[in-house]
Amino acid sequence: MLTDTGEARMTPALPPLTPGPHRARLGLISIVACFGGLLFGYDTGVINGALRPLSAELGLEAFTEGIVTSSLVFAAAIGALFGGRLSDALGRRTMLVALAVLFFLGTLVLVLAPGFAVLVAGRVLLGLAVGGASTVVPVYLAELAPHEIRGSISGRNEVAIVSGQLAAFVVNAVLGITLGHLDGVWRIMFAVCALPAIALFIGMLRMPESPRWLARRGRREEALAVLRSVRSAERASAELAQIEAIAERRTRSSLAEVLQSRPLRRILLIGMGVGIAQQLTGINSIMYYGQSVLVESGFDEQAALIANVAPGVIAVLGGIIALWMMDRVDRRTTFLLGFGLTTLCHVLIGVASVALEPGHPIRPFVILALVVAFVGAMQTFLNVATWVYLSEIFPLRMRGLGIGIAAFANWVTNGTLALWFPSLVAAAGITGTFFLFAAVGALAVVFVATQLPESRGRTLEGLESRLELGR
DSSP states (O other), X not given: OOOOHHXXXXXXXXXXXXXXXXXXXXXXXXHHHTHHHHHHHHXXXXXXXXXXXXXXXXXXXXXXXXHXXXXXXXXXXXXXXXXXXXXXXXXHHHHHHHHHHHHHHHHHHHHHOXXXXXXHHHHHHHHHHHHHHHHHHHHHHHHHSOGGGXXXXXXXXXXXXXXXHHHHHHHHHHHHHHHTTSTTHHHHHHHTTHHHHHHXXXXXXXXXXXHHHHHHTTOHHHHHHHHHHHSOHHHHHHHHHHHXXXXXXXXXXXXXXXXXXXXXXXXXXXXHHHHHHHHTTTXXXXXXXXXXXXXXXXXXXXXXXXHTHHHHHHHHHHHHHXXXXXXXXXXXXXXXXXXXXXXXXXXXXXXHHHHSOTTOTTHHHHHHHHHHHXXXXXXXXXXXXXXXXXXXXXXXXXXXXXXXXXXXXXXXHHHXXXXXXXXHHHHHHXXXXXXXXXXXXXXXXXXXXXXXXXXXXXXXXXXXXXXXXXX
């Protein structure tokens, strides 16, 4: 609800949402766009089970394993940085079609890779696509969704991501058990990614462009037509008027202009902080190296491959709960609960690894249970909330730039951990690694409590008005 007089004047109340075919149309659009999230998840998760057979066949060591894993992640940082800006210039839908092609090409290079160098090249191509999808899909969904249900619509992308990761874990387990004795089984694991890439390409050819992007380009009739396909006629007209009122007052902002404006600079730093804090929980270290962590805790390799499915299952369940929460619980509250619970899990994992020495029969099961609890807390309270928040806090004139820079910071942090996590565990063990994550988590709680503005229940234009007022 709008509580400030100035904000209410700049963003007048909209007609309420109504049922009808337009709601089903919005649901279909979100499903198709979320194939980008599914690809994001599968391509980041598949390395978890593919890495050990791949390393055995190609003779990789700890550091080159880190390069293979992190090359996708560092490339994703570049893809995120430029993906947002390109989507501002070319359109959200056009970018998603192009990303589908890039996902397919990267998969083809990986499957046919004769050695380490080409393998890394394929991972880089996939990384560029993953990074682009991480910025474009959330913005596309946020710009199409009505503000009352924006959190649950935008959050579907994160559920698609963890569903893709779970699919990768299940495919890895099935192929590892049935075909693990064959050379090149990891190529089959990677090849599965081609299927959702084809689905994204075909599906997005039939989906509409973002109405806010169209309005920004002065294509009023097209924007209105899109809004009428996903809203009632009365709501569509009122919402377009609101979008145009903001768009007419603002030109596209460059990075230099953002840095010169105190409100824009502050919101950019907050977005970067949220992206970095989410990665410093160490969540993707579990998603990339979960099998290795479980082997370190005491499971044998095949048991670890099967047990590794459990975090993937809880991630999907947590994501479903998070979707229900997004339109009911404030973002700040969600973040505080998330960082508090994940920090507690880190402490307990560290304590368990000290109290239960290697070889203790229950050690691997206790650590597995705590890892599952950590992933559940992460997915329920942080992962969905992070990408929803980043898709909504930036003003339209800097949305692509803002989410691109925030996602770039997120991916660089992700890549740094992916590169050095095997060496960190080798040097400090599970105990030191998770106590370090706990210390960083405590700092994240302070950051959220003191810096984050609330965004739930407000229109994107209303948030922009509040930013101008310094709130």
